[in-house]
Amino acid sequence: MTNTEEAERSDITFKIIVVGEVGVGKTSLVRRITRDVFNSVYKPTIGVDFCITDVLYQGKVLLELQLWDIGGQERFGNMTKLFYRDAAAAFVVCDSTRPQTLSAAIKWKNDIDDKAELSPGRLLPCFLLYNKCDSDELIHSDEELAMFCSENGFIGCYKTSAVTRMGVEDLELGIVTYLMNMPQPEPEVLEPEVDLISLSTTQCYKRKSSSCCGSACEQPRRLKTYGQEL
Numbered sequence: 696m697t698n699t700e701e702a703e704r705s706d707i708t709f710k711i712i713v714v715g716e717v718g719v720g721k722t723s724l725v726r727r728i729t730r731d732v733f734n735s736v737y738k739p740t741i742g743v744d745f746c747i748t749d750v751l752y753q754g755k756v757l758l759e760l761q762l763w764d765i766g767g768q769e770r771f772g773n774m775t776k777l778f779y780r781d782a783a784a785a786f787v788v789c790d791s792t793r794p795q796t797l798s799a800a801i802k803w804k805n806d807i808d809d810k811a812e813l814s815p816g817r818l819l820p821c822f823l824l825y826n827k828c829d830s831d832e833l834i835h836s837d838e839e840l841a842m843f844c845s846e847n848g849f850i851g852c853y854k855t856s857a858v859t860r861m862g863v864e865d866l867e868l869g870i871v872t873y874l875m876n877m878p879q880p881e882p883e884v885l886e887p888e889v890d891l892i893s894l895s896t897t898q899c900y901k902r903k904s905s906s907c908c909g910s911a912c913e914q915p916r917r918l919k920t921y922g923q924e925l
């Protein structure tokens with residue numbers, strides 16, 4: 696079954712925060728992932744913007760990915776804790792042609808570790824995106840990047856290009872598979888509601904609401920299909 700009409704829309708929404716220094720390509724990657732477009736006109740992101748994409752997982756579960764594109768200068772402000780709230784994972788982006796943006800990835804990772812937790816004691820999973828790999832000036836080898844990730848607590852690295860789409864599909868498949876297979880903490884149980892007519896009790900759980908796109912997304916939402924059909 697691959698037809699979206701037959702697929703069940705689940706309540707599953709994953710928020711992914713996208714951070715990194717100014718100009719590394721966060722906004723371009725978010726647009727490439729969610730809208731499959733690239734715009735070379737540079738407009739710095741002020742504060743935060745977000746885009747949503749629908750993903751069909753294993754041919755039957757329709758879920759939503761929210762990508763929160765956080766302006767690079769925000770690391771120096773007090774708002775990141777708020778932006779990181781309820782995130783399921785982080786993309787820490789660096790520019791393959793500017794080595795200082797890789798060092799800055801460690802500072803972003805530290806900021807996330809300080810301010811975001813999945814649940815007490817569980818760090819947010821961070822993926823390094825080594826962007827602008829369409830350039831001839833790649834500075835780091837795959838071995839160096841793997842070493843960097845294991846030394847600094849990143850789950851893994853994807854070499855990407857928002858211009859050519861290089862690595863983008865692998866990244867999407869990788870993150871959806873990772874998140875769908877990640878052990879979930881126990882759901883928070885709220886006070887039971889009493890149904891006076893049937894006199895039965897109902898447990899209800901917090902549901903995340905889905906919201907519409909931020910100003911960066913003028914294009915219609917795209918649907919992607921991932922995972923082997925069951």
Ligand SMILES: Nc1nc2c(ncn2[C@@H]2O[C@H](COP(=O)(O)OP(=O)(O)O)[C@@H](O)[C@H]2O)c(=O)[nH]1
Pocket residue numbers: 715716717718719720721722723724734735736737738739740767826827828829830855856857858859
């Ligand atoms: N060559 C190349 N340029 C890119 C790529 N991604 C973004 N850029 C360019 O890098 C600049 C900054 O991109 P932007 O997405 O605004 O970066 P942000 O500040 O991290 O959001 C823009 O001029 C983009 O056109 C890429 O993958 N390859």
Ligand SMILES: [Mg+2]
Pocket residue numbers: 721722723738739740764766
């Ligand atoms: Mg931006």
